[in-house]
Amino acid sequence: xxxxxxxxxxxxxxxxxxxxHLYLVAISTGVAIAVGLPVGIVLTxxxxxxxxxxxxxxxxxxxxxxxxxxFLIPLxxxxxxxxxxxxxxxxxxxxxxxxxxxxxxxxxxxxxxxEAGRGMGMTDRQLLLMxxxxxxxxxxxxxxRIATVVNVGTATIAAAIGAGGLGVYIFRGVAMVNDALIxxxxxxxxxxxxxxxxxxxLAERRLAWRPK
Amino acid sequence: MTPALEVRGLRYALPEAGAGRVLVxxxxxxxxxxxxxxxxxxxxxxxxxxxxxxxxxxxxxAGEVRLAGERAAxxxxxxxRRRIGYVIQEIGxxxxxxxxxxxxxxxxxxxxxxxxxxxxVRELLELVGLDPRQFSTRYxxxxxxxxxxxxxxxxxxAADPPLLLLDEPFGALDPITRVELQRxxxxxxxxxxxxxxxxxxxxxxxxxxxxxxxxxxxxxxxFLGTPDEFRSSDNPEAxxxxxxx
Numbered sequence: 001x002x003x004x005x006x007x008x009x010x011x012x013x014x015x016x017x018x019x020x021h022l023y024l025v026a027i028s029t030g031v032a033i034a035v036g037l038p039v040g041i042v043l044t045x046x047x048x049x050x051x052x053x054x055x056x057x058x059x060x061x062x063x064x065x066x067x068x069x070x071f072l073i074p075l076x077x078x079x080x081x082x083x084x085x086x087x088x089x090x091x092x093x094x095x096x097x098x099x100x101x102x103x104x105x106x107x108x109x110x111x112x113x114x115e116a117g118r119g120m121g122m123t124d125r126q127l128l129l130m131x132x133x134x135x136x137x138x139x140x141x142x143x144x145r146i147a148t149v150v151n152v153g154t155a156t157i158a159a160a161i162g163a164g165g166l167g168v169y170i171f172r173g174v175a176m177v178n179d180a181l182i183x184x185x186x187x188x189x190x191x192x193x194x195x196x197x198x199x200x201x202l203a204e205r206r207l208a209w210r211p212k
Numbered sequence: 213m214t215p216a217l218e219v220r221g222l223r224y225a226l227p228e229a230g231a232g233r234v235l236v237x238x239x240x241x242x243x244x245x246x247x248x249x250x251x252x253x254x255x256x257x258x259x260x261x262x263x264x265x266x267x268x269x270x271x272x273x274a275g276e277v278r279l280a281g282e283r284a285a286x287x288x289x290x291x292x293r294r295r296i297g298y299v300i301q302e303i304g305x306x307x308x309x310x311x312x313x314x315x316x317x318x319x320x321x322x323x324x325x326x327x328x329x330x331x332x333v334r335e336l337l338e339l340v341g342l343d344p345r346q347f348s349t350r351y352x353x354x355x356x357x358x359x360x361x362x363x364x365x366x367x368x369x370a371a372d373p374p375l376l377l378l379d380e381p382f383g384a385l386d387p388i389t390r391v392e393l394q395r396x397x398x399x400x401x402x403x404x405x406x407x408x409x410x411x412x413x414x415x416x417x418x419x420x421x422x423x424x425x426x427x428x429x430x431x432x433x434x435f436l437g438t439p440d441e442f443r444s445s446d447n448p449e450a451x452x453x454x455x456x457x
Contacts (some may be wrong), residue, residue, distance in 0.1 A: 116304025119267055120318055120367070121293035134308050209308035 006184050018188055020083075021165035024155045025196075028087045029148050032094030036147075037140070039095075040102025041128065050103065057096035065089065065154050069161045086155065086163035093154055094147035101143025105136030138208030145200035152193040156185065166192075214281040215242040216375050216407025217266065221275035224258075224265055235261045237431045239275070245374065248401055248408040250422030252415060252453065258431040259411040263377045266409065267296045280374055294318050297368030297376040297406075301383045303360050305352040311337070311363050312348040318371040336366040341396060358389035365397075375407045382417070394420055415453040419443070427453070 007014055043050045063071070068089045072079050078088045109132055117131045133140075159167030169185030172178075222239035225232050236258045243249045251259045264270040266277050268289050277284040284292055305314050312333050313320075319329040337344040340362040352360055361381055368376060382390045382397075398421055401408060412418050418425055418439075425442040427435035429449045435442065442450055 110302075110304070110307075112300060112302030112304035113306060114304075115269070116298070116300060117306070119269060119293060119298035119300070119304075121290040121321060123290050126321065131306060 003180055003183055003187070006180060014184070014188070017164060017166050017168055017185070018192075020163075021152075021155055021167075021189065021192065024083060024086055024090060024158055024163060024165055025148065025151050025192075028090030028151055028155075029094050029144070031087070031091045032098055032147055032151075033144060035091070036095045036098030036143075037102055040099045040140075041106065041132075043099070043103045044106045044132070054096075054100060054103070057099055060092045061096045065093070065157050066160060068092065069157065073161060081162040083158075083163040085161055086158035086165075090151045090154060090158070094151055097143040097146040097150070098140070099143075101139050101146075102136065105139030105143075106132045108139070109135045134209060138204055138210060141200065141204040141208060145197060145204065148196045148200060149193050152189060152196055156189050213244070215244045216247075216280060217243040217409065218278040218281075219262075219266070219275070220278075222262070222265055222272055222277065223274040224261055224270060225273045235431050236265065239433055241426055241433065241436060243375070243407040243409060245407055246402075246405040247423045248410055248421055249424050249426055250418040251409060251411045251426050251428055252413065252418045252422075253428035254413060257428040259413075259428055260379055261431075262428070263298075263379050263409060263411055266375075266377060267293050267298055290321075294322060294371055295373050295375070297370075297373040299361075299364050299368045299376070299378045299381045301380040303364040303381075305360055305363060305367070307352050309351075310348065311342075311350050311352070311355070312344075314352070314363055315366045315370055317367060322371060332370060333366075336369055337363075339369070339400070340366045342366070356389075357385050358393060361385060361393060365400075369404070373406070375409070376404075377409050377411075379411045380413070381410075383412070383414075390417075397421060415457045419457070 039053065043053060060068075069085065072085045072089055073081065079085055113135070114127065114131060117127050122130065155163075155165050156167035156170055158165055159171050166185040166189045170182050170189075173181030173183070173185065219242070220240050222236055223234065224236040225234045239258075239262060241249060251262060253259050261270060265272050266284070268284060272285075279287070279292065279295060287295075306317070309317070312330075315333045315336055316329045319332060324332075333348070334344045337347060342359060342362055347355075347359070347363075352363070355363065364381065365378075368378075382393050385393065394417055401421070410418075410421055412421075419442070422439055424436065424438055426433050427442070427447065427450055435445055435447045435450050437445065443454060445451070
């Protein structure tokens with residue numbers, strides 16, 4: 001059975017899995033931004049927390065994804081079988097690039113520009129919104145892009161804990177030693193990663209300030 | 213008349229991490245409107261620190277600063293800074309703002325009506341010798357070093373602050389542009405009628421632009437007087453500077 005026939009016969013299921021996959025990635029990346037951006041900003045204001053926080057995020061990143069899913073299952077509230085556990089794991093993976101890039105982006109803003117801003121009477125909030133964030137936006141978006149692309153890939157493994165997504169085909173294909181079935185899950189996942197990379201790259205170029 | 217700036221018994225010691233090293237000690241001077249006090253001294257003599265103590269980028273360990281009679285320490289820090297124009301050597305123009313947005317920053321922070329801000333920006337660009345039609349919409353990276361520093365001066369003047377602090381504003385420019393800007397600044401001083409504190413290590417620049425020279429050495433003011441008095445002073449540090457001129 002070739003891939004085209006497979007998709008033709010299972011179009012409803014395929015679209016459902018793609019939908020689940022997008023949902024996992026969108027929710028987890030969204031939460032990772034909502035948490036990671038403020039944490040990154042706080043680190044630039046409290047440099048002493050930088051070591052511990054980035055260290056912790058780094059450690060999380062080194063945990064193999066299948067193991068992390070496994071660790072989370074027995075936990076109350078965030079654990080269990082299903083999408084919720086997968087989202088928590090994906091959020092944890094997405095945090096590091098976003099926190100780190102937010103921190104790096106803001107700390108690489110020219111010190112003279114920040115001093116001029118403060119010297120002219122900007123409040124902390126104005127300095128953040130008018131100077132730090134606009135000038136760091138390119139680096140921050142690069143972090144969001146990395147987090148998203150990594151999560152599209154990692155989300156395939158979420159199928160192992162019953163979270164659905166395109167990993168369902170991949171695991172089924174592995175179990176049945178069926179290459180076409182593996183491909184049926186892997187191909188759309190790969191295309192999704194490429195699309196996310198392209199779109200966010202475009203956003204980076206359009207939105208971020210850079211000297212021409 | 214109340215002087216634009218009054219500094220009395222100013223002292224600044226680094227916080228305990230810096231082993232309490234004293235950077236500025238027992239500093240007192242006043243600057244009237246229309247007067248330019250040049251703070252002259254070697255690197256590390258405390259000139260830049262003094263400016264930062266005036267606009268509270270650093271908080272004095274002791275002593276007080278008064279702005280037109282008001283204690284700087286009693287004013288909210290952002291309000292204080294918006295009443296003081298500040299120009300640094302690196303200029304620090306906002307790279308993502310146009311010239312117009314850079315110059316109009318403090319008026320915008322102060323929520324001026326847009327039309328008034330635009331009018332003020334035009335006026336200031338003309339004052340510093342930049343054609344508004346040509347330069348308003350440019351970004352800093354599209355300007356030469358001299359043009360950038362002109363924008364820096366215009367930006368500092370935007371909200372018509374009674375006091376102007378300049379920290380080696382022409383230090384990074386090529387010699388020809390520097391002399392050009394020094395001459396223009398001299399003309400500007402007369403028209404502005406503001407109190408100006410101008411930091412430099414260039415004695416020729418100091419003598420050209422200062423109505424008075426304050427010589428700093430190891431955190432202290434070791435001489436304060438007119439340029440003529442400075443030329444004939446027998447203070448050893450003043451002699452050292454004069455022999456370098």
